[in-house]
Ligand SMILES: CC(C)[C@H](C(=O)O)[C@@H](O)C(=O)O
């Protein structure tokens with residue numbers, strides 16, 4: 146019988162059916178960072194358990210780490226304690242850890258693919274909702290909670306409710322300069338922040354398969370913002386080329402490639418839900434509100450409350466308008482900004498930095514704007530330096546940080562925003578206070594972020 150990609154991976158990893166809707170699933174790769182993991186290790190110790198497969202577990206430091214100097218961690222006792230706990234736990238249980246500043250360190254969801262830890266047809270989990278990123282490589286990858294982290298550490302398995310499948314097919318090409326971030330925002334605007342609940346979204350169609358691997362990661366990353374459990378894209382030549390490049394020197398790669406090519410949905414597979422998107426309708430999009438679905442294009446204005454039929458969406462919009470200090474009828478270009486953040490697991494990769502550098506080259510960041518650019522990993526940073534992007538950023542007046550991490554995406558390190566400050570950010574969440582208490586966030590693509598930094602208000606590269 147024809148199978149979806151999700152079914153192929155699920156069936157290949159189901160150790161046992163546990164009743165009608167639950168299975169015991171084998172986990173191939175477990176990623177850890179300093180948030181949400183200390184309690185899991187404490188409980189492991191309390192139950193006298195060990196880590197079953199430290200060789201299938203990898204940790205990195207990313208959420209609360211400084212971006213200017215390693216030494217800054219020493220002067221911040223709370224953050225240092227969190228990082229130290231991860232270091233102690235990894236050392237006690239023999240788990241490989243990429244420490245701040247070392248060559249493989251960076252944001253969990255940036256380093257895992259680039260270190261070759263993500264393979265098609267595998268299951269991958271992490272204590273973090275944006276684990277969905279790794280579905281770009283045809284892996285079933287999703288975020289888990291602290292008690293599940295403990296379960297995976299102890300058993301390398303998880304009890305899981307079966308996911309429903311949803312296919313989003315993108316028909317017709319994206320217009321020139323439209324990025325997968327715009328596509329992700331468009332989809333979330335169409336299906337809502339709850340549109341994917343209980344589902345694994347498979348992105349399909351020629352338009353998706355024309356995207357680069359990094360662009361696919363951005364799309365899968367944002368799946369969780371539509372409420373989906375995971376996002377996934379079937380294997381094609383782009384996937385294989387990427388894997389060849391990161392797994393340079395891997396033994397029997399040709400055999401593996403033949404096996405990996407099976408990780409696509411069968412032609413007549415049946416999905417629980419099907420959605421078709423017209424790629425030619427996707428425009429540059431920016432959020433105006435406090436959830437990622439509240440986004441518009443440059444041609445639209447901030448919606449009037451009377452345009453909402455759903456009462457809870459209307460109430461959410463009303464709260465968002467108040468919090469964001471904007472009014473219905475305003476256009477994006479009327480909104481002045483104080484900060485621009487380029488980075489995060491959504492858009493902190495080398496292709497993103499190249500787009501930003503391409504726009505900043507020969508131009509200057511507006512005098513009212515602080516622009517902070519944080520590479521997603523040491524590898525991304527080093528590549529940016531090799532290509533001279535750091536010089537372009539510096540010459541334009543942007544602040545390119547030397548150490549990778551989540552930084553201003555979540556404001557858990559020293560890079561949080563002040564109350565009343567407004568940003569354009571390439572990250573994925575615009576919740577109230579996300580980048581600092583009282584701060585206001587507009588989510589956008591790297592190109593829109595760069596143009597906005599130059600103009601001093603939300604702007605499209607076509608305005609330059
Ligand atoms: C801190 C972490 C658990 C959290 C997540 O789960 O996504 C963070 O990465 C975020 O983006 O909000």
Ligand code: SF4
Nearest residue numbers: 275489490551554555
């Ligand atoms: S970069 Fe942002 S979204 Fe990604 S893992 Fe870090 S805090 Fe979460």
